Amino acid sequence: MRPSSALADKILPLDALLERLAPLRAGGGIVFTNGCFDLLHPGHVDLLHRARELGRVLVVGLNSDASVTGLKGPSRPVTPFADRALVLAGLASVDFVTGFDAPTPRELIEAVLPHVLVKGGDWPVESIVGRDAVERAGGRVLSLPLLPGYSTTETLRRALSLAEPARERSGS
Template sequence: MPIMDHPALLASRQGWRRAGSVVVFTNGCFDVLHRGHVHLLERARALGDVLVVGVNADASVRAVKGPDRPLVAQGDRAAVLASLAAVDAVTIFDEPTPARLIQALEPDVLVKGGDWPVEQIVGAGDVTRRGGRVLSLPLLPGYSTTGIVERVLAAHRRAAAPAAGAVSGPLAALAESIAVEQRLLAECGEAITRAGRLLADTLLRGGKVLLFGNGGSAAEAQHIAAELVGRFSRERRALPALALTTDTSALTAVGNDWGFERIFARQVEALASPGDAVVALSTSGASPNVLAAVMAARDRKCAVVGVTGARGTRLGGLCDAPVVVPSTVTERVQEASLVIGHVWCEMIDACIADAREP
C-alpha cells in the first residue's frame, strides 16, 4: 500500500467508512524495525479491516528521543513499514504526538504496545468518546530498538580508547556537567527555544504555567515558578505560575485518598484551564505521577512542556515541546534542567518587555 500524506489518508478514510471497514491505527518511531514491531503490527491488523500506521517524522523523533535519533530516515522507515503485509497505509506526522492526526482520522481501534498503559495513550479519549476501542497489546519479550542501540553503543565504548587528559577525582562531575551542557547547546537549542516560546506565548495570552516533578525536580519546579511570579533578570509584571509541589495539605490529602500517582493530576484537574501550559520535570521520564498529570493536562487542552533525560522517551512522547537532555545520569540531567529553566525565564522576560506590557 502507498505511503500517504494526510489529505490522501483522510480521503481514503471516507472510502473505508462507506465500505463499513474497521480502521485500526497505531503509531511510533519504528527506528530500526525488528521482530517485536512486526508481531505488534500483525496483532493490530487482526483487530480490524485496515491498519494505518503513523510514523514520527525525523524532527519528531529527535524531539522525543533526543538529538542522536533517528538512525533511519523517515522515508526509509515509512517504506519498510509499507512493505509489510499487515500494513495497509503509512503516514508521517511532524508533531511530537499524533493527537491531531488521530482526531482527524477517527479510527475505530487505537493500539499501542504493552509498555503504554491505556491511560497514557495519546488520543485514547477521542477514540473512546466516539465509541471506539483503545488497546495496549502485550509486547514480544526481548525486543527493543533502544536496547539494540544501547548494545551497539556499549560495544563501541568498549572498543574506544580512553580520552587523553580526562579529568578525574572530585572534579570529574564538573567536567561531565560541562560536557553535557556543551552537547545541550549544540544539539538541543532548537527544542529549548521552542519550549520557551510556547511558555512565553501562553503567558502573553493570559494563561498560566503549572510545574511539577519529584525530588530535585520538585525543587526546580518551585524555583522556576518563583522566578516567574517574582522576576528573573529585569523588572516586569508578575506572571501566573504555580509549582504543584508546595501545598502539603493537598499533596497529603490526595496521596492518602487517591494514591501518590494522583498528587499532581488532581491539582491539574482543579487548576488548569484550556490555553494554560504545564511543565513536567522528570529525569527518568517514567514517574507515574508526572505522566498522570501530563495526561490530565492534555485532557484539559493545555500545552505540555517536558524536560527529561536520554532514556525519558515515555515523557517525551507525551509532550508538545519536549527537551531531552543528552545524558542518562540523574545529577547531570538535573543540572541541565536548571539551566534550561533559566533560559526560559530570560526568554519570557524578553517577550514581556518586547510586548511593552505594564
C-alpha cells in the first residue's frame, strides 16, 4: 500500500523542496529544524509544534539511514527513513520533509536558508550547525526548551531491558 498523496507530497527531494519554497521566501516565515526522529515521541511532537508556530511553513531535515547509523551506531535507526518521513509528514505542524545523507545538515540549511533555524534545548545556540549562514542572511537561530522526560535512546534502553527477561524465560 502506498501513502496517501497528501502525505507523499510533503516528502520532497531538495530540488523540489526549493521550488515549493521559492514563492514563500519573500514573505518570510520559513522555519527549519532537523533530526533523526527515529522513534517519534511527545518531546518531538511538542518541539515541532512550537517550531511551526514561529513561521508560515516548517521544513524538517531528516537524517538518512546511513547518517543515523553514523551518528548513533550500527543498531540505529530502528525505523527506516521512508517510515520516519511518513510519520513526520502526517503531523499537522510539518509542511515539508526532506532527507540528507551527511552527518550534519549544514549544506541543506545553506540551500534552504530558512528565516528561522530551530533546534531543541540540548543544543546551545552557538553550537547549532548552520547558525552562521542563517544569521548572515538576517535570520534567527533558536534553541527551544525540551519537554522533559523524553529521549529516543532512553526509550530504546527501557524497551530492551523489558525484552531481556522475556528472552531469558523463553530460553532464547
